[in-house]
Amino acid sequence: MRVPVLAAALLLCGCSVSEFAQNWPGGPVPDLSQPNYRRIVGDNIRAIFPKENPPGDLEISGLRMVEHLKGPAWLTCLKIDARRHPQLYAIFIQDNRVIDSRASVVMDQCQKESYGPFELPGATKPDS
Numbered sequence: 001m002r003v004p005v006l007a008a009a010l011l012l013c014g015c016s017v018s019e020f021a022q023n024w025p026g027g028p029v030p031d032l033s034q035p036n037y038r039r040i041v042g043d044n045i046r047a048i049f050p051k052e053n054p055p056g057d058l059e060i061s062g063l064r065m066v067e068h069l070k071g072p073a074w075l076t077c078l079k080i081d082a083r084r085h086p087q088l089y090a091i092f093i094q095d096n097r098v099i100d101s102r103a104s105v106v107m108d109q110c111q112k113e114s115y116g117p118f119e120l121p122g123a124t125k126p127d128s
Helices: 002-022 037-043
Strands: 058-061 064-068 071-080 087-094 097-103 115-117
Touching: 037 058, 037 071, 037 087, 037 097, 064 087
Parallel strands: none
Antiparallel strands: 058 071, 058 115, 064 071, 071 087, 087 097
């Protein structure tokens, strides 16, 4: 009977130490205020897509808070080429800068988002 109780106590102690280490005072605290994500994404589109601007029409989702490997971050999703073969990308923002981006995976839930048109800064529509 003593062994299971001791094992449970050690497990709980380990969890408490882990929590304390993650929340150690003095580390940088991310800015959690809602950023101007459209401007941030537009300004960083070359870093997100380094080879070329994304082809086709762009749409962007709203913004929501998520837990990222680097701590709390804002997530927005981009939908590319929405009329033909949509591709979804997750973009993570922390402290008013893009900290990560990737092709969306199921846990990003970009497929559930509502999207609106997104124009890149300085982009012009071709004459139709």
